[in-house]
Amino acid sequence: MIVLAVDAEKELGAFKLAVRFEAAGGVTALFGPSGAGKTTVVNMIAGLLPPDRGSIVLGDKVLFDAAAGINVPPHRRHIGYVFQEDRLFPHLSVRQNLDYGRRMSGRSRDADDFARIVALLDIGHLLERRPRLLSGGERQRVAVGRALLMRPGLLLLDEPLASLDAGRKREILPYLVRLRDDARVPMVYVSHSAGELRRIATKVVRLDAGRVVAAGGIELLDATAIDELE
Amino acid sequence: MFDLSPAEWTAVLLSLRIALVATAFALPFGIAIGWLLARKKFWGKTLLDGLVYLPLVLPPVVTGYLLLISFGRKGPIGAFLADHFGIVFSFRWTGAALSCGIMGFPLMVRPIRLALEAIDRRLEEAAGTLGAGRFLVFLTITLPLALPGIIAGAVLCFARALGEFGATITFVSNIPGETQTISAAIYTLMQIPGGDAAAGRLVLFAIVLALAALVVSEWFARRAGMRVQGQ
Numbered sequence: 271m272i273v274l275a276v277d278a279e280k281e282l283g284a285f286k287l288a289v290r291f292e293a294a295g296g297v298t299a300l301f302g303p304s305g306a307g308k309t310t311v312v313n314m315i316a317g318l319l320p321p322d323r324g325s326i327v328l329g330d331k332v333l334f335d336a337a338a339g340i341n342v343p344p345h346r347r348h349i350g351y352v353f354q355e356d357r358l359f360p361h362l363s364v365r366q367n368l369d370y371g372r373r374m375s376g377r378s379r380d381a382d383d384f385a386r387i388v389a390l391l392d393i394g395h396l397l398e399r400r401p402r403l404l405s406g407g408e409r410q411r412v413a414v415g416r417a418l419l420m421r422p423g424l425l426l427l428d429e430p431l432a433s434l435d436a437g438r439k440r441e442i443l444p445y446l447v448r449l450r451d452d453a454r455v456p457m458v459y460v461s462h463s464a465g466e467l468r469r470i471a472t473k474v475v476r477l478d479a480g481r482v483v484a485a486g487g488i489e490l491l492d493a494t495a496i497d498e499l500e
Numbered sequence: 501m502f503d504l505s506p507a508e509w510t511a512v513l514l515s516l517r518i519a520l521v522a523t524a525f526a527l528p529f530g531i532a533i534g535w536l537l538a539r540k541k542f543w544g545k546t547l548l549d550g551l552v553y554l555p556l557v558l559p560p561v562v563t564g565y566l567l568l569i570s571f572g573r574k575g576p577i578g579a580f581l582a583d584h585f586g587i588v589f590s591f592r593w594t595g596a597a598l599s600c601g602i603m604g605f606p607l608m609v610r611p612i613r614l615a616l617e618a619i620d621r622r623l624e625e626a627a628g629t630l631g632a633g634r635f636l637v638f639l640t641i642t643l644p645l646a647l648p649g650i651i652a653g654a655v656l657c658f659a660r661a662l663g664e665f666g667a668t669i670t671f672v673s674n675i676p677g678e679t680q681t682i683s684a685a686i687y688t689l690m691q692i693p694g695g696d697a698a699a700g701r702l703v704l705f706a707i708v709l710a711l712a713a714l715v716v717s718e719w720f721a722r723r724a725g726m727r728v729q730g731q
Contacts, residue, residue, distance in 0.1 A: 316629050344628040345636075357626040361644045361728045371630040374640075402729060420630050 273456045274328050274424060278314050278321035287480035293458055296472030297450050300460045306477040308460045312426045316351045317344035328424055350417030350425040354432050356409040358401035364412050365397040371420025384419065390452065391415045391445050407438040411445060425457045431466060446470055464491040508702055510677055511685035518593055518681060519661035522601035523654055526608055530653055534612030556606040564670025567599055595672035596679045600664045604657030615649020648724040655717035659710065682706050
């Protein structure tokens with residue numbers, strides 16, 4: 271079943287992006303070298319950057335359609351976004367950060383949902399702290415939890431491990447694998463690391479210089495070792 | 501502790517009331533203008549920027565005179581407000597609050613604008629993806645993060661309003677109990693023989709008041725700064 275269908279073009283100065291791909295449930299990896307346009311693609315899906323042409327459809331909802339003049343604003347897309355940097359709100363506690371999406375949508379408290387995700391990410395002991403006092407790995411786990419607790423129809427993760435050292439990466443990956451196996455929300459996972467994606471991806475879309483050069487199973491990760499290229 | 505006469509107390513309390521009301525009414529405008537200058541590009545932005553800072557560089561008497569001819573009983577704005585809303589500024593304490601608010605406005609806008617410019621816009625983007633519309637993002641992210649600057653701006657405006665003299669006395673004169681603030685009272689006392697002692701008491705009180713305002717604002721600003729940075 272297709273969850274997400276992207277067909278978008280965007281010109282940013284000299285850089286031309288034209289991508290077309292589909293994502294099903296599970297984890298769809300956007301894989302490619304730096305500058306391939308991966309972050310541009312997720313920003314377009316999230317609604318932070320409007321494409322010049324094309325359309326983006328999530329489930330049965332058209333999020334963007336240039337021809338029809340549709341551009342749903344980010345706050346109505348119900349798409350969770352875990353950024354490269356955690357972007358936690360410094361003036362709020364971890365608990366308030368986690369609660370932010372629910373409060374903004376005006377839903378009533380759901381203690382079970384909250385407890386389940388806090389347990390999944392193992393952040394229960396951090397709830398009353400401020401983000402500043404957390405380690406990089408803890409912050410990124412909270413950021414994942416915050417995006418999940420808004421009950422997104424899709425979760426975007428843009429190099430969520432890029433800002434962490436090797437030890438922290440090993441610390442977080444198992445949580446993300448757990449999240450995938452929990453299978454409640456489809457994910458689009460951006461990375462330039464084949465090693466990382468081998469652990470988590472179920473489908474791979476390879477980008478290079480603003481184009482989709484291949485799409486298929488995780489065997490695509492073995493075809494080229496971009497890790498070694500960089 | 502301060503052996504002020506009832507007339508002197510009247511001037512002190514009036515000054516406080518005028519400065520507080522001036523700051524409270526200026527604050528929403530200060531935030532709005534600070535936000536416009538920090539975030540928006542529009543035609544006439546340089547002009548608005550200049551207008552906001554004008555009271556800082558104009559002689560206060562000129563500001564007072566301009567207020568008199570526009571907000572006075574016969575001025576176009578003053579007549580309109582008096583006829584339609586019953587709001588009268590001339591020779592009232594409300595007029596003093598208006599002139600003090602305008603004189604303090606440039607000092608209020610600047611720190612608010614700087615605080616808004618310093619905010620990491622990516623946090624607002626993140627709030628958007630979490631389901632907050634633009635106004636909610638402003639209320640829950642932008643405003644709290646700018647709070648130290650907003651407090652600093654409010655305190656500076658308050659301090660300026662407390663000491664304002666030239667524009668106020670030009671616009672609403674020097675009427676005991678209505679428009680005679682501490683500054684105006686000191687000025688009056690200095691003009692009459694034997695008024696030195698009373699003037700001295702008020703001067704002393706003004707110094708204590710200013711120091712207290714500084715200490716309190718420092719405390720507020722530090723607390724707000726710590727909150728924002730999550731300490």
